[in-house]
Amino acid sequence: MKNIKHIERLQRLHNLIKMECTGSPSEVAFRLGISERTVYYLIEQLKDYEAKIGYDRSRKTYFYKDDFVLEVNFSICIGAHDHVMEILEGSYLKPKKFHPQD
Template sequence: MKTLKQLERLRKAHKLIKLEKTGTPAEFAQKLYISERQLYITLEKLKDLDAPIYFNRKRSTYYYGFDFDLLVNVTVQVLVNEELKTIYAGCTILKENFSTARLLQ
């Protein structure tokens, strides 16, 4: 779930930056429910994705230097036992057979 939280944080940070409604770094961190240190890490992650992030002291907000968009899609799907057997190419079956084979020896 840590990854989902990080993706959601990136999405929310992007939205606030795009709207230019971040406030100071302390306010921005508070809006994301994280520390300022975590905020700077989040901003670095966005910059690693080539986000042109700048801070305007006069307006007291972060903004993008040019048009930048971030699309985050996450799909969570619950799989039943039969689907797992298909995905793992029968590993579940092999484990069951292996246990049985050991008992027969």
Template sequence: MGLQEILSRFNRLQELIEQENTGSPENLADSLGVSKRQLLNYIIALKNESDQSIVYDRSIQSYKFMDGKDSEVDQA
């Protein structure tokens, strides 16, 4: 896997989170072509590079950005 492919996945992940349209972790991993574990690694990396927390909201079935860094990623 090349750097361009990784950057493309990160960009797509960020877009879907901003739109609050990721779907379930399993569906998101499938749509990005990665395992669920790799998806969680991407989310953690994105969270570490952002000024916002990333959480999974079960009511809308999507990851979303939240202000602050104190929330943890829900590994639902």
């Protein structure tokens, strides 16, 4: 579930950048419960996805220089025979009927 946690952090950072209210690197690290180094890593990852990110020292916030959309969708299904559980976005379990294909 490490990957899900990483994606959730990336999404939370993206939302803060989009709203232009991240705070300084140390403040956003504290806010997300991660190290400052991880903040820089996540920002570099967003840049790898071609996000143009700037930092305004006077407002102490990261911001997108151009429009940028980050949409993450995934689904994980687990189970056996006639009962399958679906984990959506890593946040909850929902029973789902399983119908094997003939």
